[in-house]
Amino acid sequence: MKVSEIMSRDVRIASPDQSIADVARSMSDAEIGFMPVGEHGRLVGTITDRDLVVRALADGLGGDTAVRQIMSQDVKYCFEDEEVEAVARNMGQLQVRRLPVVNRDKRLTGVVSIGDAAVAEAGSAGAALNKVARPGGQHAQ
Known part of the structure; x- marks a missing residue:
């Protein structure tokens, strides 16, 4: 099964110049915890609800802080034509x-x-989720 068959297509995109308060409101309104950050039609970062807490609130940054100051710039991504099983392994x-x-x-x-992958590929997603749940990783502080 291809990633394009299970991915969410209704994606909100943050701007690097947008305030973190605005992004937090958007996340709250949409009940999401992750937003890609785009600029000039390109993916330049990602921001999570955890970034808002750990990189902003915990450091005393105000709501007017620009997304670019706390976003993850080392963007990991996958292609829509990749197999779900391979992507789930990579996520782990x-x-x-x-x-x-x-796209290409x-x-x-x-x-x-990982939840999308769990529905599509129960075995590989379960193994990936086990790895994702381990302490550490990209956002460990």
């Missing part, structure tokens, strides 16, 4: 719960979560 190795999905022109087309 990277210890991430969500990945932006791009590297334009954002969606977001895939």
Whole structure:
């Protein structure tokens, strides 16, 4: 099964110049915890609800702080034509719960979560989720 068959296509995109308060409101309104950050049609970062807490609130940054100051710039992504099983394994190795999905022109087309993969590929997603749940990873502080 291809990632394009299971990914979420209704994706909100944050701007690097947007305030973190605005992004937090958008996340709250949409009941999401992850947003890709785009600039000039390109994926330049990601921001999570955890980033808002650990990189902003915990450091005393105000709501007017620009997303670019706290976003993750080392963007991990997958391609929409990749197999779900391979992407789920990669998510486990990277210890991430969500990945932006791009086409071969590297334009954002969606977001895939480990939960999406769990529904599609129970075995590989379970193994990936076990790795993602381990302490450490990209956002460990």
